[in-house]
Amino acid sequence: xxxxxxxxxxxxxxxxxxxxxxxxxxxxxxxxxxxxxxxxxxxxxxxxxxxxxxxxxxxxxxxxxxxxxxxxxxxxxxxxxxxxxxxxxxxxxxxxxxxxxxxxxxxxxxxxxxxxxxxxxxxxxxxxxxxxxxxxxxxxxxxxxxxxxxxxxxxxxxxxxxxxxxxxxxxxxxxxxxxxxxxxxxxxxxxxxxxxxxxxxxxxxxxxxxxxxxxxxxxxxxxxxxxxxxxxxxxxxxxxxxxxxxxxxxxxxxxxxxxxxxxxxxxxxxxxxxxxxxxxxxxxxxxxxxxxxxxxxxxxxxxxxxxxxxxxxxxxxxxxxxxxxxxxxxxxxxxxxxxxxxxxxxxxxxxxxxxxxxxxxxxxxxxxxxxxxxxxxxxxxxxxxxxxxxxxxxxxxxxxxxxxxxxxxxxxx
Numbered sequence: 001x002x003x004x005x006x007x008x009x010x011x012x013x014x015x016x017x018x019x020x021x022x023x024x025x026x027x028x029x030x031x032x033x034x035x036x037x038x039x040x041x042x043x044x045x046x047x048x049x050x051x052x053x054x055x056x057x058x059x060x061x062x063x064x065x066x067x068x069x070x071x072x073x074x075x076x077x078x079x080x081x082x083x084x085x086x087x088x089x090x091x092x093x094x095x096x097x098x099x100x101x102x103x104x105x106x107x108x109x110x111x112x113x114x115x116x117x118x119x120x121x122x123x124x125x126x127x128x129x130x131x132x133x134x135x136x137x138x139x140x141x142x143x144x145x146x147x148x149x150x151x152x153x154x155x156x157x158x159x160x161x162x163x164x165x166x167x168x169x170x171x172x173x174x175x176x177x178x179x180x181x182x183x184x185x186x187x188x189x190x191x192x193x194x195x196x197x198x199x200x201x202x203x204x205x206x207x208x209x210x211x212x213x214x215x216x217x218x219x220x221x222x223x224x225x226x227x228x229x230x231x232x233x234x235x236x237x238x239x240x241x242x243x244x245x246x247x248x249x250x251x252x253x254x255x256x257x258x259x260x261x262x263x264x265x266x267x268x269x270x271x272x273x274x275x276x277x278x279x280x281x282x283x284x285x286x287x288x289x290x291x292x293x294x295x296x297x298x299x300x301x302x303x304x305x306x307x308x309x310x311x312x313x314x315x316x317x318x319x320x321x322x323x324x325x326x327x328x329x330x331x332x333x334x335x336x337x338x339x340x341x342x343x344x345x346x347x348x349x350x351x352x353x354x355x356x357x358x359x360x361x362x363x364x365x366x367x368x369x370x371x372x373x374x375x376x377x378x379x380x381x382x383x384x385x386x387x388x389x390x391x392x393x394x395x396x397x398x399x400x401x402x403x404x405x406x407x408x409x410x411x412x413x
Contacts, residue, residue: 035059054093085255100330119291122300130164146321154386263294281311363390
């Protein structure tokens with residue numbers, strides 16, 4: 001018989017891991033989001049003997065807690081604590097896992113009434129050359145995914161990219177594109193997006209094509225195109241987004257309380273959403289439990305799990321674009337502890353920041369060189385022309401060769 005005292009936290013540990021990126025996409029991810037390889041694994045032990053696990057990405061996750069703050073919760077009741085988003089991603093996840101194990105119920109039973117037994121989940125790709133998007137899409141289909149969300153950027157030819165993906169995938173494969181506002185305004189966005197819609201059936205949902213705070217512009221754009229528009233929940237304020245008709249659905253992420261609250265509002269408005277919770281198999285599974293109980297979690301979740309060389313789990317399988325929601329107690333997963341031990345690093349480990357060379361090749365033959373990704377701000381400010389046919393970006397990381405050093409010094413001094 002389980003008692004209240006069984007839920008007392010007796011120990012909290014943090015292990016820092018450096019999980020390598022998959023060789024297929026490391027060339028891009030190592031430049032764009034290198035810190036995402038650094039994962040803090042939390043282990044929470046309860047008086048029941050249950051050990052819950054969770055993870056925080058050191059350089060990305062929505063929230064984290066310092067070590068002294070985490071260990072201060074030893075002696076607290078986990079059931080009273082688990083809904084506090086201030087715990088940060090990894091500690092909150094681990095507490096939910098431990099509570100579920102102790103209560104002998106899966107996490108989705110702690111969250112609410114199960115609405116679906118399998119949740120849609122998407123592949124993810126950064127801004128890449130057309131052939132690399134095609135390679136990612138091919139890998140996605142080979143691994144059971146039916147959708148891929150990409151970063152659409154003005155320094156690549158979007159039509160070449162979409163054509164490459166279309167040629168590489170089956171007719172039912174779909175691509176969702178996140179522009180992060182880089183189409184700037186409805187006057188630029190509408191004609192381009194209409195042309196893409198007419199030419200490439202693979203294109204599905206569009207995230208933030210123009211800045212989200214442009215309420216009138218987004219409402220007008222939505223009337224001019226067919227594809228659904230997604231926006232991050234809360235910008236503009238959700239009641240404005242709903243009443244002004246600026247989007248068709250949302251991007252939702254954060255802690256359990258935040259996700260359940262925002263997901264419930266989306267449910268009341270009958271507006272679908274993506275769950276965007278980035279991490280390895282642990283975060284992906286936690287997102288699956290949340291998606292299982294939220295009625296409008298109908299768009300594919302975005303965990304970015306495919307960028308990692310290992311899921312940290314012994315088993316992980318996506319079939320028909322869906323991930324089965326575990327029904328075992330807690331998270332309901334079996335971790336690969338041998339792999340985890342192999343990825344373990346010092347508690348204060350940080351990824352080094354090597355030098356970079358970014359070169360934009362313009363259609364007229366000109367080249368623009370940058371030591372980092374600062375050109376994004378120039379595109380956002382309208383200082384550089386975006387989405388030109390034939391434009392492409394070339395990137396390089398310091399390989400410690402004399403040739404790279406010479407080139408870097410020539411360009412930037």
